[in-house]
Amino acid sequence: MLIKAHHVVTISQTDSHISPKMKSFFVIFGVLLISTQIAAQTTSGCPEICPAVYSPVCVEATINGKLVRCLFSNSCQVGVSTCRRGINWCKQNEEKCEKSSPTCSQYR
Structure with missing residues (x-):
């Protein structure tokens, strides 16, 4: 029990050291990263490989x-x-x- 209580205190202490500006930065960075991945998927949606069948x-x-x-x-x-x-x-x-x-x- 004491170990869990100590662990919770450590997490809350770590949380308090992150400023609101840093939290905002991480949220914005995450959103930009996700939107870049979505854009990359939609532009490269073309097939890469076709079957090697000759049917002109x-x-x-x-x-x-x-x-x-x-x-x-x-x-x-x-x-x-x-x-x-x-x-x-x-x-x-x-x-x-x-x-x-x-x-x-x-x-x-």
């Missing part, structure tokens, strides 16, 4: 006023490009992508 998908989009056609290995890679780059790809017949745009590599 021909897509096109108008980027900076120019029509761009690209052949992606599969629909997952199209989704990743859409998510990361914000490009609204439209699926096309595969024959249209016999000659992909030279700029496709920068949109993958």
Whole structure:
């Protein structure tokens, strides 16, 4: 019993040494840390890995006023490009992508 009472006194003594300004600092710091983690999660919500399945998908989009056609290995890679780059790809017949745009590599 005496040990517990001594332990409680020690904690209350430690608490009294933290000023209200320091407590406010820790609360603000904690809130900023949590909000940074939430922001990082929402911006990196794009898939990182796609299956290694070759099922070609021909897509096109108008980027900076120019029509761009690209052949992606599969629909997952199209989704990743859409998510990361914000490009609204439209699926096309595969024959249209016999000659992909030279700029496709920068949109993958």
